[in-house]
Amino acid sequence: MSKPVLRADARRNRARVLAAAEEAFAADGLAVPLDDIARLAGVGAGTVYRHFPSKEALFQAVVLERLEQFAAEARELADAENPGEAFFDYFTRVIKQASLNRAICEALGETSGSAYKADAGSEFRTNLAALLERAQSVGAVRKDIDGEDLRALIVGALAVERYSPDSRHLVRVLVDGLRCV
The missing domain is CATH 1.10.357.10 (Tetracycline Repressor, domain 2)
Structure with missing residues (x-):
C-alpha cells in the first residue's frame, strides 16, 4: 500500500516540523514537549499531530x-x-x-x-x-x-x-x- 501524496503546503509543514523537531530533539532529546516543537516550526499542535501521531513517531x-x-x-x-x-x-x-x-x-x-x-x-x-x-x-x-x-x-x-x-x-x-x- 503506497503512502498518500501530500499537498504542497502539507509537505512544507511536515518538513518544517521535522526540521524544528531535529533542532529540539538535538538539544533536549525526548524531553521536549510537542507544543514547543510546533511553536518552533511555526505551526499549530494539530498540524504536528496530523503528520505524527505521537512524540515517539516524530x-x-x-x-x-x-x-x-x-x-x-x-x-x-x-x-x-x-x-x-x-x-x-x-x-x-x-x-x-x-x-x-x-x-x-x-x-x-x-x-x-x-x-x-x-x-x-x-x-x-x-x-x-x-x-x-x-x-x-x-x-x-x-x-x-x-x-x-x-x-x-x-x-x-x-x-x-x-x-x-x-x-x-x-x-x-x-x-x-x-x-x-
Missing part, C-alpha cells in the same frame, strides 16, 4: 532521516580509492555529527528500540560494516572487530564526546586502537 522520523543520511554517505564511500582513509574519516565524522544531536545518540545507543532496528538503521549498520570490511581487507583496520563491535565503540565514543567535550583526544585514541599496527 522522534523516530527525525532519527530515521539522519540515519538515512549516514547510510547514504557510507554507500557513496563504498568504492573509495583508499578504503582505510574513507573508513576512518567516516567513522570520525559520524561520531562528531551524532555527538551534537542527543536524539541520534539515544537512537544509536538503543539495542532493542524501533528506531535502531528500522530499515534506515539496518542500512546504516550494513553500510558501516561494508566500509569496515573493506578497510580490513586492505590491512587498515584490525580484523578482530566486527560491525556490532563497531556500533558499541561508536556509542562509547558518543558518550565521551557528549559528556567530556574537552576530551576530543579520546576519540583519536579509539581510532588509533582500531588501526592495524
